[in-house]
Amino acid sequence: MAEKYNPAEIEPRWRSRWEVSGIYRFQPESDRPKHYALTMLPYPSGYLHPGHIWAFGPSDARARYMRMRGYNVFFPMGFDAFGLPAENAAIKFKTHPKTSTYQNIERIRQQFKMLGMMIDWSHEVVTCDPEFYRWNQWFFLQFYKHGLAYKQFAPVDWCPKDNTTLAREQVKGDDRHCERCGTPVIKKNLDQWLFRITKYADELLDFSSVEWPERIKIMQRNWIGRSEGAEVHFHTEKGTEIPVFTTRPDTLWGATFMVLAPEHPIVDESTTPDQKEAVERYKVEASRQSEIERQAVDKEKTGVFTGGYAINPVNDERIPIWIADYVLMGYGTGAIMAVPAHDQRDFEFARKYSLPITVVVQGPGMSTDSAAMTEAYAADQGVMVNSGPITGTPARESVKRTIAWLEQTGRGERAVNYRLHDWLISRQRYWGTPIPIVYCANCGPQPVPEDQLPIELPEDVDFMPTGESPLKLHPTWRHTTCPKCDGPAERDTDTMDTFVDSSWYQYRYLSPHYDRGPFDPALAFWLPVDQYTGGAEHAVMHLLYTRFWTKVMRDLGLVSFDEPMLRLFNQGIILGDDNEKMSKSRGNFVDPDPLIERYGADTLRCFLMFIGPWEQGGPWNSRGIDGVARFLNRAWAVATDTGEGSRAPDAAAESALRRMTHRTIKRVGDDLERFSFNTAISAMMELVNEMMRMREAGTSGGAAWHGASCALALLLAPFAPHLAEELWARLGGPYSVHQQPWPGYDPAMLEEAEVEMVVQVNGKIRDHVVVAADADEEAVKDRALKSERVRASFDGKTVQKVVIVPGKLVNIVVR
Ligand code: ANZ
Numbered sequence: 001m002a003e004k005y006n007p008a009e010i011e012p013r014w015r016s017r018w019e020v021s022g023i024y025r026f027q028p029e030s031d032r033p034k035h036y037a038l039t040m041l042p043y044p045s046g047y048l049h050p051g052h053i054w055a056f057g058p059s060d061a062r063a064r065y066m067r068m069r070g071y072n073v074f075f076p077m078g079f080d081a082f083g084l085p086a087e088n089a090a091i092k093f094k095t096h097p098k099t100s101t102y103q104n105i106e107r108i109r110q111q112f113k114m115l116g117m118m119i120d121w122s123h124e125v126v127t128c129d130p131e132f133y134r135w136n137q138w139f140f141l142q143f144y145k146h147g148l149a150y151k152q153f154a155p156v157d158w159c160p161k162d163n164t165t166l167a168r169e170q171v172k173g174d175d176r177h178c179e180r181c182g183t184p185v186i187k188k189n190l191d192q193w194l195f196r197i198t199k200y201a202d203e204l205l206d207f208s209s210v211e212w213p214e215r216i217k218i219m220q221r222n223w224i225g226r227s228e229g230a231e232v233h234f235h236t237e238k239g240t241e242i243p244v245f246t247t248r249p250d251t252l253w254g255a256t257f258m259v260l261a262p263e264h265p266i267v268d269e270s271t272t273p274d275q276k277e278a279v280e281r282y283k284v285e286a287s288r289q290s291e292i293e294r295q296a297v298d299k300e301k302t303g304v305f306t307g308g309y310a311i312n313p314v315n316d317e318r319i320p321i322w323i324a325d326y327v328l329m330g331y332g333t334g335a336i337m338a339v340p341a342h343d344q345r346d347f348e349f350a351r352k353y354s355l356p357i358t359v360v361v362q363g364p365g366m367s368t369d370s371a372a373m374t375e376a377y378a379a380d381q382g383v384m385v386n387s388g389p390i391t392g393t394p395a396r397e398s399v400k401r402t403i404a405w406l407e408q409t410g411r412g413e414r415a416v417n418y419r420l421h422d423w424l425i426s427r428q429r430y431w432g433t434p435i436p437i438v439y440c441a442n443c444g445p446q447p448v449p450e451d452q453l454p455i456e457l458p459e460d461v462d463f464m465p466t467g468e469s470p471l472k473l474h475p476t477w478r479h480t481t482c483p484k485c486d487g488p489a490e491r492d493t494d495t496m497d498t499f500v501d502s503s504w505y506q507y508r509y510l511s512p513h514y515d516r517g518p519f520d521p522a523l524a525f526w527l528p529v530d531q532y533t534g535g536a537e538h539a540v541m542h543l544l545y546t547r548f549w550t551k552v553m554r555d556l557g558l559v560s561f562d563e564p565m566l567r568l569f570n571q572g573i574i575l576g577d578d579n580e581k582m583s584k585s586r587g588n589f590v591d592p593d594p595l596i597e598r599y600g601a602d603t604l605r606c607f608l609m610f611i612g613p614w615e616q617g618g619p620w621n622s623r624g625i626d627g628v629a630r631f632l633n634r635a636w637a638v639a640t641d642t643g644e645g646s647r648a649p650d651a652a653a654e655s656a657l658r659r660m661t662h663r664t665i666k667r668v669g670d671d672l673e674r675f676s677f678n679t680a681i682s683a684m685m686e687l688v689n690e691m692m693r694m695r696e697a698g699t700s701g702g703a704a705w706h707g708a709s710c711a712l713a714l715l716l717a718p719f720a721p722h723l724a725e726e727l728w729a730r731l732g733g734p735y736s737v738h739q740q741p742w743p744g745y746d747p748a749m750l751e752e753a754e755v756e757m758v759v760q761v762n763g764k765i766r767d768h769v770v771v772a773a774d775a776d777e778e779a780v781k782d783r784a785l786k787s788e789r790v791r792a793s794f795d796g797k798t799v800q801k802v803v804i805v806p807g808k809l810v811n812i813v814v815r
Pocket residue numbers: 226227245246247248251261326327328329330331332333334335336337338339342343378417
């Protein structure tokens with residue numbers, strides 16, 4: 001009886017051999033080209049989520065493949081261990097976040113090991129470890145020194161449930177809810193630290209040195225939201241300046257009123273006593289709406305006249321100042337010049353409140369009388385009219401000309417506006433990196449000297465959320481001395497946004513215990529990351545922050561490149577079998593542990609890679625796992641079959657198997673290049689099925705059979721590393737299969753061995769014949785003329801001519 005595939009025996013045996021022989025140990029120095037493969041580090045929730053295997057299994061397979069292709073591969077792993085979920089769980093279950101986080105990490109680490117990942121665990125990074133976050137603090141100090149970290153008292157988005165500020169990116173949806181808990185966000189005025197990401201806005205728009213998915217680039221571009229235009233100096237009648245950002249300075253002569261955001265600081269000053277009540281009422285209404293609601297195109301425009309007037313600097317006209325919610329405080333200057341003839345929102349507003357409309361761009365065939373207009377004319381065809389010095393200018397050139405004129409006359413200047421804001425990093429929570437600043441009554445805020453880092457989190461805190469940082473409530477922690485005057489001082493009691501950790505963790509992996517800098521400069525040649533994989537949901541936070549961070553590191557002289565990750569691949573999301581996001585509360589969660597136990601890690605890995613295209617994701621289909629298990633069982637059966645007791649295949653069958661083996665090698669390699677794991681597996685399935693058929697026909701064994709079996713072991717190595725190792729050993733290969741070169745193929749062997757050709761007689765299809773792919777014309781003609789059905793259609797006539805289209809068609813002319 002043939003021995004059965006027994007993963008429960010094979011898998012642990014090979015894992016301990018790998019560990020003992022250290023085949024996955026990272027060896028930075030090597031003659032082979034380097035390949036840094038990185039997958040976004042997981043958050044250590046309390047259990048291994050199928051999403052973790054979904055993210056890491058295929059990237060492990062890819063890393064293994066690159067290694068077999070001859071690269072020296074670094075594929076590290078760590079944990080994004082700070083953050084709110086751990087703290088919230090701690091509050092709920094009354095365990096310290098540190099305890100639960102390290103417990104969770106230990107569990108996930110064991111599970112990852114069970115899956116046979118090619119990870120050198122000695123390079124692991126855990127972000128809540130002082131050895132790591134010390135460098136967050138160090139970076140903060142460098143940012144501070146270079147004016148890239150600054151403090152500001154400003155309205156911020158605040159989650160009343162999590163009791164903390166949120167970055168703008170963490171506020172989601174039209175109703176502006178907290179990304180984590182769904183609670184509607186409110187505005188609160190707070191003193192907060194920000195990182196000056198806007199300094200790099202232009203550079204962040206440049207993707208020329210990376211191969212990233214188009215949609216991520218588009219999302220980042222939109223998020224940065226660069227607009228070119230001018231800032232124009234308007235003044236109130238009383239002389240207070242109100243700068244205005246506009247992308248259409250050429251329409252200045254058509255500005256017939258001004259609109260301020262209801263929160264604009266000049267509103268109170270320009271409001272007359274008789275309008276005060278209406279203005280105050282409107283301000284309250286506006287504050288209740290979300291930014292998205294306020295900007296909705298189809299929303300009925302509303303607003304209130306303040307009673308005040310501004311002077312249009314281009315023609316000294318007196319124009320009324322209104323407030324309206326469609327103008328946002330967080331964009332541009334929070335004030336606009338309204339040009340109803342050429343901006344649709346302004347047009348609707350002017351019609352509703354009977355404000356004047358002046359045409360300044362006369363489109364082809366258009367009247368200069370605005371009374372007939374039914375909508376704003378926003379195009380740039382035609383010429384400028386009613387526009388002082390630029391009257392008569394073609395509309396297309398008018399923006400440039402107006403800006404030149406504004407600059408000459410001191411009325412305004414060219415300006416670029418960004419949607420991007422600086423990155424707010426203060427969080428009023430416990431489980432994060434303490435901010436290395438102390439406040440002295442004499443000297444003001446002082447950076448903590450670098451030799452005092454890390455400032456460690458105290459462990460004995462009451463981390464119940466109160467709206468104040470738990471660190472503030474600690475009896476002693478915040479009391480310290482001023483590094484400048486030695487007098488009493490207080491520490492900053494906020495902690496950093498956890499996106500700080502993931503902005504530079506990839507550098508730390510190289511030398512996680514290095515203590516003279518964030519990473520060992522001797523290993524800088526390993527940077528940047530060659531291949532990054534992870535979810536597209538990180539498009540505008542993590543993936544933008546880490547680009548920013550790298551540019552700062554470059555400017556600090558720490559690295560010599562501009563981009564942290566050269567290539568990016570985004571996998572889709574694995575869903576529950578009900579097509580919904582998998583979660584324990586929804587009841588569609590699949591626990592991987594019992595599956596590993598029942599089927600083995602290799603089967604689970606292959607199953608996840610076979611579910612569908614990796615970039616698309618899709619629903620978990622529990623039945624699919626049996627099909628994949630059957631495939632690995634068959635792979636085992638054919639590759640362990642030495643042909644004993646069977647007759648070897650004949651020459652034709654051998655040649656066919658050889659060709660199929662070469663084709664499979666090509667297909668699997670090509671598919672791995674483009675992260676197409678599911679099609680790679682189906683290519684291997686076809687080979688295995690073919691071998692299975694030969695075996696059932698009693699024709700296994702022989703040289704081609706052995707070659708196919710060895711190729712199969714090599715091809716399986718990235719996908720099913722334990723099984724491949726076992727098969728390879730049984731086939732007599734040297735340890736380890738994971739240190740073998742990826743198999744090559746002979747292009748000449750890729751063509752089909754045989755082709756089917758259509759045979760026509762006087763233009764009518766009469767038969768199909770199968771011939772050797774390399775058969776010459778004479779042989780093809782011979783074969784076609786031997787066909788009974790072809791001969792029967794001759795009707796006694798004789799063959800005049802035979803035309804052959806190689807590989808396709810034989811056309812016989814009879815008369
Ligand atoms: C006058 C004007 C005339 C405008 C015209 C447009 C067309 P983007 O391209 O998105 O940057 N704007 C400026 N600040 C605003 C704010 N805080 N809230 C709402 N709208 C604001 O848009 C820039 C244009 O949006 C600016 O150019 C301004 O309207 C408006 F025929 O100024 B424009």
